[in-house]
Amino acid sequence: MKKEQDYLNDLTEIRSMMERSSKFLSLSGWAGVLAGIYAIAGAWVARSILHFDPDSILYYYQESSAPFEGLSGLVFLGLGVLMLSLGTAVILSVGNARKKGEKAWNTTSKRMMSDVAIILITGGMLSFIFIFKSMLGLLLPTTLIFYGLAIYMAGNYTFKDVKVLGLIEITLGLLSILFIQYSLALWTVGFGALHIVYGSFIYAKYER
Amino acid sequence: MNVSFNDLHKAFENRIRLGIMSALAVNDSLDFSALKELLDVTDGNLATHIKTLEKLDFVGVKKSFVDRKPNTSYFITGEGKKAFENHLKVLEQIINAQK
Incomplete structure (x- = not known):
């Protein structure tokens, strides 16, 4: 005959199996902190060196006005920050998973990646369309909004707290269209400060 | 409270079978290797337990090809x-009654 403790163990094991089989819990908080630092550095380069300072949606719509000279630099800077952040996140999360004796590339993380990729690719393509249409002012808000949507979706597969981060990013994105002259500052808050705060929070709550 | 221990299904007395059901309950479907990884058991062991659940009609099988390799995935049936x-x-x- 089984004892009460056995039944309790059964329930605990069922819960743990449900969580392990449907959630990716090796997401690294440190990666968030580092991504925040890259973003702040990127924003500083964009502002101080490339003199990118969006104050209207259209950047140059008359033939007389000069096109934004730092454009190609800005695109490479953006892609560079993105690659660096993704690379860091992958390396640190794989390390985390290995520490727990799990594989990082499992059914759950595959599902999470394919869902998130659709949103991010749409956002990326939209950003390039805005570049071709000279609507550079919409670039920063677009990245904030689509990143927020992607993060919100990722929240289905990992720590629930991530969903709140997604909602804040979406709000910042919408605000930065409304107040486009502050969009670089809002972007720095969204991708820089928030990542650092949230990364430390995830680290403190789940990894220590 | 009157709880009958007979209401506990015999099939779920085994830890591995309970694990298979827990994992399939929260996923649309999982393939053999994913289950194996989650439960940390040998191929033969897992196959035997899946067969038992299959015979009870608790688990369904879906065979397909992924990259030209045969892939078997499992899902939980309505009855399961x-x-x-x-x-x-x-x-x-049971736990509440004993508190």
């Missing part, structure tokens, strides 16, 4: 879900 949820309810009742 009902039995598993009932099992959970009885477990909770």
Whole structure:
């Protein structure tokens, strides 16, 4: 005959199996902190060196006005920050998973990646369309909004707290269209400060 | 409270079978290797337990090809879900009754 403790163990094991089989819990908080630092550095380069300072949606719509000279630099800077952040996140999360004796590339993380990729690719393509249409002012808000949507979706597969981060990013994105002259500052808050705060929070709550 | 231990399904007395059902309850479907990884058991062991659940009609099999390699995935049937949820309810009742 089984004892009460056995039944309790059964329930605990069922819960743990449900969580392990449907959630990716090796997401690294440190990666968030580092991504925040890259973003702040990127924003500083964009502002101080490339003199990118969006104050209207259209950047140059008359033939007389000069096109934004730092454009190609800005695109490479953006892609560079993105690659660096993704690379860091992958390396640190794989390390985390290995520490727990799990594989990082499992059914759950595959599902999470394919869902998130659709949103991010749409956002990326939209950003390039805005570049071709000279609507550079919409670039920063677009990245904030689509990143927020992607993060919100990722929240289905990992720590629930991530969903709140997604909602804040979406709000910042919408605000930065409304107040486009502050969009670089809002972007720095969204991708820089928030990542650092949230990364430390995830680290403190789940990894220590 | 009167809880009957007979309400606990025999199939779920085994840890591995309970694990298979728990994992399938929260996923649309999982393939053999994913289950193996989650449960940390040998191929033969896992196959035997899946067969048992299959015979009870608790688990269904879906065979397909992924990259030209045969891929077998498993899902929980309606009946399996009902039995598993009932099992959970009885477990909770037993624990509550003994408090």
